[in-house]
Amino acid sequence: MKKYGMVIDTKLCVGCGACVVACKTENDVPEGLHRDWIVEEVTGKFPNLHMEIRSERCNHCSDTPCVSSCPTGASHIKEGSNIVKVDPDKCTGCQACVVSCPYNARFVMPEGYVSKCTFCDHRVEKGESPACASVCPTHAIVFGDLNNPMSRVSRLLRARKFKTIIPEAGTEPNVYYLI
Amino acid sequence: MKEITITTNKISNMVNGHFHVWGWEVPLYLFLGGLTAGILIIASVMAFRKKKDSFALSSGKLSLWAPFILSLGMVSLFLDIKHKLFVWRFYTAFEITSPMSWGSWVLLMIYPLSFLLILATIRESYPGIFSFINKFLSFLKLDILFRKLTEFSEENYKIIAGITIPFAITLGIYTGILLSAFGSRPFWNSSMLGPLFLVSGLSSAVAMVILLSKEHKEKSLFTKVDIALLLTEGVFILLFLIGLATSSSQYKAALTLVTGGALTSSFWIFIVMFGLFIPALLEVLELKGRNINPKLAPVLVIAGGLFLRFIIVEAGQMNSWLPY
Numbered sequence: 001m002k003k004y005g006m007v008i009d010t011k012l013c014v015g016c017g018a019c020v021v022a023c024k025t026e027n028d029v030p031e032g033l034h035r036d037w038i039v040e041e042v043t044g045k046f047p048n049l050h051m052e053i054r055s056e057r058c059n060h061c062s063d064t065p066c067v068s069s070c071p072t073g074a075s076h077i078k079e080g081s082n083i084v085k086v087d088p089d090k091c092t093g094c095q096a097c098v099v100s101c102p103y104n105a106r107f108v109m110p111e112g113y114v115s116k117c118t119f120c121d122h123r124v125e126k127g128e129s130p131a132c133a134s135v136c137p138t139h140a141i142v143f144g145d146l147n148n149p150m151s152r153v154s155r156l157l158r159a160r161k162f163k164t165i166i167p168e169a170g171t172e173p174n175v176y177y178l179i
Numbered sequence: 180m181k182e183i184t185i186t187t188n189k190i191s192n193m194v195n196g197h198f199h200v201w202g203w204e205v206p207l208y209l210f211l212g213g214l215t216a217g218i219l220i221i222a223s224v225m226a227f228r229k230k231k232d233s234f235a236l237s238s239g240k241l242s243l244w245a246p247f248i249l250s251l252g253m254v255s256l257f258l259d260i261k262h263k264l265f266v267w268r269f270y271t272a273f274e275i276t277s278p279m280s281w282g283s284w285v286l287l288m289i290y291p292l293s294f295l296l297i298l299a300t301i302r303e304s305y306p307g308i309f310s311f312i313n314k315f316l317s318f319l320k321l322d323i324l325f326r327k328l329t330e331f332s333e334e335n336y337k338i339i340a341g342i343t344i345p346f347a348i349t350l351g352i353y354t355g356i357l358l359s360a361f362g363s364r365p366f367w368n369s370s371m372l373g374p375l376f377l378v379s380g381l382s383s384a385v386a387m388v389i390l391l392s393k394e395h396k397e398k399s400l401f402t403k404v405d406i407a408l409l410l411t412e413g414v415f416i417l418l419f420l421i422g423l424a425t426s427s428s429q430y431k432a433a434l435t436l437v438t439g440g441a442l443t444s445s446f447w448i449f450i451v452m453f454g455l456f457i458p459a460l461l462e463v464l465e466l467k468g469r470n471i472n473p474k475l476a477p478v479l480v481i482a483g484g485l486f487l488r489f490i491i492v493e494a495g496q497m498n499s500w501l502p503y
């Protein structure tokens with residue numbers, strides 16, 4: 001089984017938003033809605049301030065409250081992988097999954113069903129990387145199989161310091177941030 | 180100079196970082212579901228009473244309210260869901276890990292059970308409606324079936340009531356579990372919500388009996404029951420708060436919503452003060468023979484039950500693991 005993940009280098013990300021625009025274009029995400037977004041965080045004590053910019057999206061978690069709370073099976077894990085998807089024809093728009101995601105990664109489409117990042121599985125099937133990763137001008141976003149020790153994502157995680165976002169929420173996220 | 184953290188969220192779904200997906204429909208649905216559970220529990224328990232001659236409301240007339248109140252709740256839920264044409268999808272799957280799936284199937288079981296419960300007492304409780312239905316169905320040549328079903332229900336009254344009780348309890352608890360199952364919202368993530376909503380739904384149903392009953396004996400019995408339920412509810416709320424206070428920092432942060440934060444006054448005034456303490460006090464005084472408007476306490480209890488759902492549904496959405 002493939003365990004897809006993303007490794008995003010916060011030391012390279014400049015917050016240009018190219019990943020957001022690429023995703024909206026690739027996936028036809030309607031006006032005002034976003035499958036990925038940019039977070040800027042400034043922490044510290046003046047004058048020792050630290051700034052971090054992160055491109056965030058669904059973490060395609062290993063423990064998925066969004067899937068287990070879905071009453072219809074619309075939220076599901078794609079076979080042979082860990083990609084979390086929504087089947088619009090099964091979705092009632094009850095928003096249980098929206099509420100259950102600690103990352104607020106899900107939203108309701110104008111048609112009424114729920115949508116979110118798919119790791120561009122339609123591109124991944126063809127051996128391409130997700131739209132966001134493919135356009136990043138600083139190559140901050142790396143996509144790959146975490147189960148394969150030789151993949152770039154695995155090697156980056158061995159070589160560099162990293163974190164995940166709110167791991168204490170307990171969903172075992174698969175998007176990593178190099179720090 | 181203080182240590183600071185400033186987080187801005189550029190290009191995002193979240194307007195000002197405030198997450199809010201459930202409005203008035205879900206809390207209203209949770210309240211009406213709890214009330215239905217309470218009504219069915221009372222109507223079923225009364226099937227086992229010894230003396231058959233009194234308590235016309237709670238042991239007969241009351242059950243007719245159940246399917247109507249539940250349907251109102253279902254309408255409210257329907258208004259909330261966003262992909263309305265696909266509502267039938269609730270019934271093409273049973274997802275064992277999803278409280279909402281459990282809920283939709285339990286709701287489906289509640290209807291036939293409450294109809295049988297109504298039929299078991301309809302001849303005495305609503306003779307007018309009974310003969311009207313009979314006449315109406317005789318046009319369609321279905322009156323024999325109706326009478327057979329009525330006789331069946333009358334004969335098996337206790338069995339039907341006995342089956343209804345666990346289903347009604349499940350319904351009442353489910354209205355709380357629906358929220359408490361969300362680990363992503365620390366304010367809800369407490370298993371106390373199940374029993375709390377069950378007791379609150381029961382207490383609202385008891386208040387309804389006090390409000391509608393015409394028998395003095397029935398009123399005073401249910402007033403006593405209500406005092407016990409309100410006390411229990413108070414203890415459950417206290418345990419719920421203690422649970423948050425003794426948990427990790429996210430849960431403590433959630434607790435501050437009602438201990439100084441945005442929902443403090445509404446929580447303590449509308450739920451604790453006017454929803455629990457004052458009606459319990461009024462009921463005690465009433466039993467002691469004080470002349471108090473008998474409608475006041477039950478109306479406060481019902482309003483308190485409604486506020487409980489609204490405030491808790493709101494609080495859960497105001498607090499999450501993410502700081503943005």
Ligand code: SF4
Binds near residue numbers: 057059103116
């Ligand atoms: S980030 Fe949210 S939507 Fe994505 S898999 Fe995790 S819990 Fe589900």
Ligand code: SF4
Binds near residue numbers: 074095096114
């Ligand atoms: S909104 Fe759709 S995908 Fe989400 S829990 Fe409800 S039915 Fe499942």
